[in-house]
Amino acid sequence: MRRMKKRYISATAVSVLFLFLLGGCGKQFVVDEGDGGSTEDEQLIVVGVSQLGSESVWRTANTASIQETFTRENGYLLIFDNARQKQENQIKAIRSFISQQVDYIVFSPIAESGWDVVLEEAKEAGIPVILMDREAEIADESLYVTRVGSDFRAEGENAGLWLAEHLEQQGRADEEINIVVLTGTEGATSTIGRTEGFEEIARQHSNWNILEQTGADYTTSKAKEEMRSILEEHDDIDVLVSQNDDMTFGALDVFKEAGITTGVDGDVTVISFDAVRTALELVRSGEINVDIECNPEQGPYIENVIRMLENGENIDKNYYVPEKIFTQENVGMYINDRSY
Ligand code: AHR
Numbered sequence: 001m002r003r004m005k006k007r008y009i010s011a012t013a014v015s016v017l018f019l020f021l022l023g024g025c026g027k028q029f030v031v032d033e034g035d036g037g038s039t040e041d042e043q044l045i046v047v048g049v050s051q052l053g054s055e056s057v058w059r060t061a062n063t064a065s066i067q068e069t070f071t072r073e074n075g076y077l078l079i080f081d082n083a084r085q086k087q088e089n090q091i092k093a094i095r096s097f098i099s100q101q102v103d104y105i106v107f108s109p110i111a112e113s114g115w116d117v118v119l120e121e122a123k124e125a126g127i128p129v130i131l132m133d134r135e136a137e138i139a140d141e142s143l144y145v146t147r148v149g150s151d152f153r154a155e156g157e158n159a160g161l162w163l164a165e166h167l168e169q170q171g172r173a174d175e176e177i178n179i180v181v182l183t184g185t186e187g188a189t190s191t192i193g194r195t196e197g198f199e200e201i202a203r204q205h206s207n208w209n210i211l212e213q214t215g216a217d218y219t220t221s222k223a224k225e226e227m228r229s230i231l232e233e234h235d236d237i238d239v240l241v242s243q244n245d246d247m248t249f250g251a252l253d254v255f256k257e258a259g260i261t262t263g264v265d266g267d268v269t270v271i272s273f274d275a276v277r278t279a280l281e282l283v284r285s286g287e288i289n290v291d292i293e294c295n296p297e298q299g300p301y302i303e304n305v306i307r308m309l310e311n312g313e314n315i316d317k318n319y320y321v322p323e324k325i326f327t328q329e330n331v332g333m334y335i336n337d338r339s340y
Contacts, residue, residue, distance in 0.1 A: 044077040045306065048097030049132075050107035053085040055185075055218045056246040057276040061340035062108070062133060062296035069299030076303075085185075087111060091118045098125045104306055108133040111187035119143035130305060132298055134189035141317070145309065148301045148319045152190045155292045156197020158325055159241055159271045162290050163208075164201065166269065179210050180230055182242040182251060184218040190294070191215075194243050194273060211237065216247045223250030231258055239269045245279035245291070248272040252287060263287040264328060275326050277338040283331045291331075295321040296340065 047070050051063050063082075070078040079102060083089035087110050097105050098121055105127050109115060115136045122129050123143050131147035138144065167173045181198070184191040195213070202208045212230050216223040223242065227250060230237075240255075240262070242248040248270065255262050262268045264286035272279055275293040282288040298321055308315050326334065 041077075043075065044072065045075060045104065045310070046077045046079065046100075046102040047104045047106060047306070048079045048081075048093070048100070048102040050081050050083055050090045050093040050097070050105070052083050052090060052108045052110040052134075054082060055085060056244055056274070057278070057340060058244060058246075058274045058294060058296050061276070062298060064340070065297045065299035066106070066132075066302075067299075069303050074303070083110065085110065087114055091115075094118050094122065098122055098127060101125070102127060104128055104130060104309075106130045106132050106302060109136040109189070110134075110185065112137040112189055112192070113187065116140070116143065128309060130302055132302060133296075146305055146315050146317055146319065148298050148305060149321065150190070150193075150294050150323060151320045152193025152294075153197040154193075155273060155294060155323070156194035156199075157201055158197075158292050159194070159273070159290070160198045160201025162292075162325065162327075163239060163241075163269070163271060164205065166289065174207060177205075177208050177238045178234070178236050179208055179239040179241060180234070180237050181210060181213040182216045182223055182226060182240070182247045183213060184215070184243045184247070186215055191243060198241060216250070218244045218246055220246045220250035223247035224254050227251045227254040231255075231260075237268050239271065241271045243273050244294075245272050245274040245276045248279060248282075248288060252282070263289055275324070275338075276340055277335065280326055280331050280335045280338055283326050283328060284335060286328055289327065291326045293323040293326065295323050297321070 049066055054060055067080065070076040079097065081093035083093060090107060090110060094105055094107060095118060105122055109131060112135055116138055119129055119138060120143060129144040131144050133149045135147055167177065183195055202210060211234055214226045214230065216226045231254065240251055242251055252262060255268060260267050262270045270288045272288050272291045273294055275291040279288060279291050283291050301319060301321055305315055
């Protein structure tokens with residue numbers, strides 16, 4: 001799998017901010033070129049990572065995991081690009097990685113479709129591609145070597161299963177239950193999987209009414225906007241399913257403004273996803289009922305895959321990262337270890 005190391009790696013000096021002007025659009029790629037030293041540098045594995053953006057606390061933690069893993073000390077030269085929520089920027093970044101002849105391309109597809117052409121180019125250049133976090137819908141599966149990320153469908157199902165059990169425990173299993181769902185970025189695997197997984201369980205409960213299912217892009221500001229208009233239409237919400245913590249923070253603010261209480265002792269049951277520290281604190285205080293974890297610490301798993309490829313080992317087409325479910329009962333055992 002290893003190819004000749006690229007010349008520009010050994011021709012380095014001190015740490016620099018390396019600016020590539022792509023087609024005159026001023027795109028920035030940050031390259032940590034360390035303190036020089038040619039032979040040692042030639043051993044570094046060059047990894048180009050296209051991150052989709054920085055829309056959430058989860059995403060920031062995911063980026064940190066990559067940057068903490070692919071260090072010179074660990075034997076890597078990381079070329080990192082933030083696509084700022086634009087698929088076209090991710091495609092440009094991948095093309096730039098190809099022209100720089102990196103050893104591996106890692107990227108988190110903002111949406112599932114639209115990758116075939118650029119990944120064909122990576123394949124022609126002989127560069128293995130690893131999907132991080134989300135999936136890509138690609139006709140020819142040989143265009144990527146593996147994917148490391150969450151089982152989003154299972155996350156959605158777990159949300160539904162938790163709700164069924166919760167209503168049972170409250171003696172409300174047969175009541176009419178009105179549900180609002182805030183979904184994430186359209187076309188993203190996390191949105192598709194969580195939506196399908198939850199709907200699968202909802203279909204088994206004819207008394208669950210999904211009043212609204214609205215996109216809020218995984219951001220707090222959009223969630224506030226959407227929640228305000230939902231509250232203008234509905235005053236009978238029993239459950240909020242919010243597909244990430246950032247959107248949950250926005251929705252909780254809007255509920256507060258409207259004098260609606262949430263969580264364990266509140267009017268609205270809140271189900272969130274991600275389980276970042278601030279949200280876990282709200283689980284502990286009872287404002288959020290349950291948080292379905294989405295694990296952003298994927299760097300070490302991706303590195304493991306690269307090590308296996310370097311050793312010529314066979315790898316699977318998909319690796320799921322481990323994830324938990326947090327409620328007021330168990331959150332105390334985990335919250336102090338949460339670094340993000
Ligand atoms: O793809 C993972 C999702 O993307 C996380 O749930 C969300 O917070 C992020 O933006």
